[in-house]
Amino acid sequence: MPDSGRRADLRAARQDRTLDVDRCVRASYSALVPSGGDARIGSGVAVVAVGGYGRGELTPFGDVDVVLVHDDTVPTTEIDRIAEGLWYPLWDQGLKLDHAVRSASGMREAARSDFKVAMGWLDARTVAGDTGLVLRLRSEVLADWRAGARTTVEEVRLDRSRREQRAGWLAYVAVPDLKESAGGLRDAVVLRGLVATWLVDAPLGEVEALRSELLDVRDVLHAVSGRATDRLDPQLAEDVAVEMGMSRAELQVMVRDAGRRLDHVGRLTWRRLQQTLSLSASRSPRDVGRTVQLVPGVGRDGDEVAGEIVLTAGADASDPVLALRAAAVAARAGLPLSPTTAAALAAAAPVAADAPPWDGPARRALVDLLTAGPGLVDVWHELDVVGLVDHWLPEWADLRLRGSSSPVHRYTIDRHSIETCVQAGAHLRTVDRPDLLAVASLLHDIGKGREGDHSEVGEPMAREIVLRWGFPEADADVVAALVRWHLLLPTVATRRDIEDPATALNVAEIVRTESFLDLLSALSRADGAATSSEARSRWRRGLIDGLVEKVRASLAGEGDADADASYEGWPDQLPFPSLDGVDGVRVEVAEHQGGSLLTIVAPDAAGLLARLAGALALAGIDLHSLRTVTRDGFAVSMWETPRTDVDRQIVADRVRHVLSGGVDLDLRLDRPAKGDDDPRVRLMARANLTATMLEVRALDRRGLIYLVARAVHAAGGSIRSAHVSTFGAEVRDVFYVVDDAGDPLDLTASERVREAVAGALA
Template sequence: MDPSGDAFGDRRRARALEADRLLRGLFAGAVGSADDPRQGQGVALVAVGGYGRSELSPASDLDVVLLHDPSVGEERIREIAEAIWYPLWDQGVALDHSVRNTVQMREAALEDHRAAMGMLDARPVAGDSGLVLALRSEVLTDWRRDARKRLVEVREAREARIERSGWLAHAAVPDLKESGGGLRDGVVLRAMVATWLVDVPRGEAEALRSALLDVRDALHETSGRRMEKLDGEHLVDVARLLDRDTHELEHHTRNIGRRVAHLSSLAWRRVDDVLETRPTAITSTGPVVAPLDDGVGRLDDEVIVLQGVDPAEDPEIALRAAAAAARHGLPIGSSTAQHLARTLGDIPEPWPASAQRALVDLLTAGPGLVAVWDELDYAGVTDRWVPEWADIRLRGSSSPVHRYTVDRHSVETCVLAAEVARDVDRPDLLAVAALLHDIGKGRDGDHSEVGESMAEEIALRWGFSAADARVVARLVRWHLLLPNIATRRDIEDPSTAVNVAEYVESESFLDLLAALTQADARATSASAWSSWRRGLVHGLVAKVRASLDGTTSADAEAYEGWPAHVPIPDWGSQSLTDLSLEVENHRGGSLLTFVTLDRPGLMESIAGGLAVLGLEIRSARTVTIGDAAASMWEVTRADVDVTKVRERLKPILAGEVDLAARLALSPSPDAVPPRVTLLHQRSETATLVEVRAQDRRGLVWTVCRAIRELGHSIRSAHLSTYGAEARDVFYVVDADARPLDETAAEQLRAAVAAALT
């Protein structure tokens, strides 16, 4: 199928015509107009919304109003309505219907801007068309008369919608209808033009909306249902129907959203010009421009390049204008951005100090950076500074944790890095690393490794010294080090901190890496920087700092486990069911502290009990004190019922519950087999086993059982879930509390893999 053709548009119109014929037949039968045409006077069927525009997508509802003159009796209208609606329901037609007289319809349009916008596209389908045309004319007159007030309402609703649904160009899972730059924005542009207050390039706006409708139609056809979100599950099928590969379709769709959002931004700026009555200050020499920087000024509420400045001769002007705009929270005028893109000269390489300083000012400006970068990126200016940016522009992330595309995520990371700039010695290097930390995602290979050399090359081009460029490159290379280690390793094991210290080398670099980690995680999503993850990372950073200043060592004897001291209850007996349990809310979930009689398989039993209770485990640690075992378990649920946990665990600890029957792993829906790996040289005190598998109930218990059956013990476990994938690390020791030898370790790895498959 030729994606540039109008096949989808033809089908939308054909569906609308088919619906028209169906409704006309039902209407004729309902009013008896075949015998007496006068019986249809004062009554009409009206198509509104997308159906009114003859844009009927495969799974769209029929948006229909039975409109009537107030003089037509209620009983008569009820008879007509039932004669139309019931046959449609019997045929399974998806119907969004209402019955209103002309007065009610006009009042609804006056009270609700959404009703008014729907009426602007109203189309008579059957009956008294004069009734419909007269009402539409009245609604349009009201819309134009009250345009200043109505546009304020429309903007507030749009901002709330975008807050919920994000931007089509940058959301991880774009909503084709509700996102900023989506189909609803296209309809809003039509309504804005109808006010006569502003104008937009109507042809371009409609072409973009039609192209986005094609994508949605393909989504409806391939999914077989009404849906608006283009998720990864349906992307392949939609791309095939549109004769594109998946990456091409994703970029095509996001680019439409970016262009619609840009048109919307221009339109709303023009609305602001109309709604704000303050006059532009003008002197005998022209409008008054407030200077902001060399060659840069403010005209009204936009940043412009002053007359007489030639970007070909002064290529740094774009950087100065961008920095000034971001710093003052002002937009760069679209015409200014386009002018810069057409005429900008090349900055000599390596960049002079003045250009580098302007770039850093831009990247550290805070929230104002986002809109300025978007405008310049849309115009093509950013490609002059970072040609590599093209590889990540509008690129979706493969991780379900991300809420933005790679490019927008990188800019958001800069904004959040600016908030912690005071915590580091070199905020300039932090800002550059924040922008470039995912630059390698546009190339094959591990993006951290690929991005390392790319970032170093870019930093050198931007005029940073070789030493500073190397710092930026190392930050890019290791930007995932702290969260990965904190969530998958035992941070209480001194060797963990020592190993990390070998990578970071200095407290100055540790500060930079910690700040980048925080900014990156916060820009990813709330779950990526939950209180649990934040606490683990901060704890690891503190321990690495202590290792760097020489106050800790990796001596195996220094490992004390957790906790350093636990009071042992006086049970008066040594029963398997003796159990002390304390619960406290902790890092968004709960911290459960158990003390019970030590014995083989204890962690297996507790993990099984927590699974039976439906509690998702984040981490677990245990330490033996005399004949007792103390263990700490982090679970995701807050406000855990202590009594319920204790009573459900007692029969499990006594061996009275067949956990194998209760927790047998269901077949994994993941076609990729579990991966079990030995992490060599990561600890001097235990053997580390990493499990990557589809997260399922009983997964932790299954691994614990396999370890216990080989006669080994689990000192601690560190459990993380990324989307549907579990990534768990177990610290295993033998019967003498020592790491396993090479042969035993391999046997363990194979046994765990077999248990999971």
């Protein structure tokens, strides 16, 4: 947390900015409407601050929201004169105005028809002019707000829901929006508006304290970025943290924790409001207040009351299984746990060190909770807020509210783990042990937040946790292995040549059984779906599925049992193009795994692959992978691209133009990568492979594959296949390199190729 002095300085700066603007507005207004001027005008016109300006919390680059309001009786010509004389001087002084001119009746009507206008006026403050007019109008707007609240709050709720869908939860999204995300600054303002309806109450003191924390961060964010922004982008977070006297991790946790608590207050307030509205709309209080017993899971210990799961009077809150059962029933029903119930269960739970060993019912209740589906997200959130998760899983503290270092993650690590459990629900029928899949989904990233590779660190942690939960040792070994290898399939599928028989054999040596392969495949699918759209693309899924089937065949003894088996180079699911009648270059384009597959046939020639890669780079074709084989004097290559709009004729023309020598590829593509002064090129040591593997880590740039292929050819090697992985601006490309006979390179040739590629990219 930033020290109290720093926070006091930030609050004082907001007040100073507000006072400075107030002085500018008053000076301009006084020049137009002197205090001794026309009585009609002086008593019927005012400049009003609304929104953040009205609340006295101007940010360094925020808008100044003002309204010139007037009695309906004031002549229009006078209002026009004042408006024109007021806005231009303020613009000249550099103020970023968001202004409006409204009559009193027009202002009231606008507030009736637009809840955002109405809530802005709840913070209205007179800057200059007739204070009585503003107080009267504010009172009327507030009265209208309360009178129409039963219908207006539904518009507010829908707007909040849309914001949540668009901007996510402040506590859990990878790049939080301090204003628009659920649990952000706008939600705090909405809560003030809901309380003003008199239909519901909320702890506004807590809300204001949390809002003040977020305002501090936003002020510093504006200052370090030099612009008005609410998104706490990773590249700005470090500077913001330094300015606030914190580490980047501390800043992220502070922001996310404020968002989590603010969102929790908001959700509770909305539930109470919905209960109030439902009660008033029902024919009798009993229609809503009656208790409906939930037979499955909770049994006689818990009931549904007014849309929440609550404990009955005779329930034993200290029963360690009861909290799990209540949470599981709530999640399956898509209902929230009553905050009072959740707090009571947390208060009665023993500390983790004193907790009794888990028995069969506790394990079953845990699995029921983890396999409950989408309702798990909200229920787990409630359990975490009250501290119950820490009783069951103390290691969760290292994951809570922590962002991922991977740019493809859309959630924090803790939320991602819960989303993985939800996504795993679609694969429960595909595995022999759905309970172990559910537990592994929760724990697959448990090693993050600690030093070392999180998969390796998480393996013994997961085993210890599962044993603590009462699972047998054999089950603990399976979950630990799933955690250790949960990235195996996507990593191998996207960065290795799955057509190489050795690839499937190496994976088969790790997974050993078809049952474990099914579990690992389901976990990989769930993990990818919970990560981002990029991680669950059709191309990525297709590669993983292809690898799984090849490994399955190897386990069943149906694949190539010999690691030295020949490499055919063409996927089983794709027909090899006919070479009959081909006497030049042929290009084919087909839909493939959410993108396109380009097949290029051309007479074999030295350096052909490099020139084809250069031609595709000039055509703007991004690549996922490439493979090539030579037959009957022709080189046949296939190139996977995420693009779906590839024009075959344009590509064919470009390829022919390059192959005919009409383009100087070096001139067009051999340019230094801006900002990349340390590309990494290394040989990957792998046993039983049919090619030498070369990995390139560098900034992505046009023509990268061309440069690598050119260097490999110049050093006496040939690229058999390439597999492209992009992480933000970084690439990690793996190239399978062979000699003229199609065999792996010896050590001397391998190092010569590595040095050539490193030199080409340096």
